[in-house]
Amino acid sequence: MLEQRVRPDARATLEYFRDQDVAVKVISGDNARSVGAVTSTLGVVTGAPVDARSLDTPEKLAGAVEEHQVFGRVTPDQKRAMVAALQAGGHTVAMTGDGVNDVLALKDADLGVAMGSGASATRAVAKIVLLDDRFATLPSVVAEGRRVLGNIERVANLFLTKTVYSAMLALLVVLWRVPFPFQPIHVTITGWFTIGIPAFLLSLAPNNERARPGFVQRVMRLGLPAGIVVATTTFITYLLLYPGGQPDATTTQQVAAGTLACLIIGATWVLSVVARPYRWWRVGLVATAYLAYALIFWLPATQRLFLLDTSNGAMMQTGVLMGLLAAALVEATWWIRAKVFGAPAVLWVRPDAPDEPVAPQPEEPRPS
Structure with a gap:
């Protein structure tokens, strides 16, 4: 009877990053089942949610963050450790957030992205601040x-x-x-x-x-x-x-x-x-x-x-x-x-290839 409202452009934005071979991880301090229920409605972020309270060793956390996509009950220190584990695995990590509990991870990430309406500490450590609070702005940031x-x-x-x-x-x-x-x-x-x-x-x-x-x-x-x-x-x-x-x-x-x-x-x-x-x-x-x-x-x-x-x-x-x-x-x-x-030797761009990433278009809102 109850449903979390998801932003209408979230699915299209996540699909864009998936098509660009960007691995999306959803980490939250909320209950893991609640986070999994929300992400499952998008159809892009898949897999069973992981309760971060069970990741009590650095080895478990590093292995889980490589294999899984959705995490709940994540503490601020664990968010930071997840960023470090991904970087140690050779990944370039971008982190988005809006709360004080995201500050540590945003600061250590290769690219920290804060929401304009988020906490002032979050905006202070981020490299990019989304003034319109829209995650869907990021494809245009990538294009630039x-x-x-x-x-x-x-x-x-x-x-x-x-x-x-x-x-x-x-x-x-x-x-x-x-x-x-x-x-x-x-x-x-x-x-x-x-x-x-x-x-x-x-x-x-x-x-x-x-x-x-x-x-x-x-x-x-x-x-x-x-x-x-x-x-x-x-x-x-x-x-x-x-x-x-x-x-x-x-x-x-x-x-x-x-x-x-x-x-x-x-x-x-x-x-x-x-x-x-x-x-x-x-x-x-x-x-x-x-x-x-x-x-x-x-x-x-x-x-x-x-x-x-x-x-x-x-x-x-x-x-x-x-x-x-x-x-x-x-x-x-x-x-x-x-x-x-091994450099790419491409003479012509495919006729259907866009010059820039296509901005995700929000879907029609579903009835609650």
Whole structure:
């Protein structure tokens, strides 16, 4: 005749976390049978409830918290011990709560989430406070965290690649005692559509990729070899085109145009690799970059503005071919990295996959 009222969005929220491979544990100070009766109505959290009073040793508690999902009669110290046991088992633990009895566990958890209407001590130790008191807000929190972490990694790959090839070109020019192939304005336009604008758009785009450890290693595995490839092929192109001595202004601009074509093709292909897995707008971003550079090299007005001379067909052909070689080597680097280090090699996002987690929709309230 009596029934505990469950929030209408609780089931959808728990289903979302289940689909994201998040193990949900319900721990409460209430009677274990009462807690089990409430959770069983959701159909998501399963298993017989455990009375925490029977978990009188650390070993029993650690084993139970791994195997079971619902716990009743849990003391504040036991909540803290459960968090520690899960962390010792290699789990990343998020804890939600609103009472003073949750403070110890919230403080020790990797991510403490407090309700806005909860105790002030709970809000003080939590890393996130849900001002609307809705547990269903957490999927959007997850989406924001994934967007920030995933997009920072994409942008870091672009900037590391540019840093590596810029430093290598400067070093190689010094070692070979040749003039630097580019004018300052050439470096500027190189950064427009390979780094600046794409990095801005990619940093703000939705991203639902799961966060993974090893951020620095993953960035180094792609950005470092890609930068070396772009720098090496660009410098070889320069040596092939450079006539030696003190060439006239026209020849200097022709050599710069051919060398810059190699650099731009290779660097833009790094963008195409970093933008994966593709969606239509990411393909459009890469295509726009190539189209913009094609117009810069083709239009007479932009040639004069950016000090480019593309009239020497042989030099331009050499630069384009070397650029395609750089793109092929960058592509090979991406596939080798995926095979050697087990990184996901996904070219296209599934058509039905959302950019961000879908916010759980509350069910119609059931009659009491």
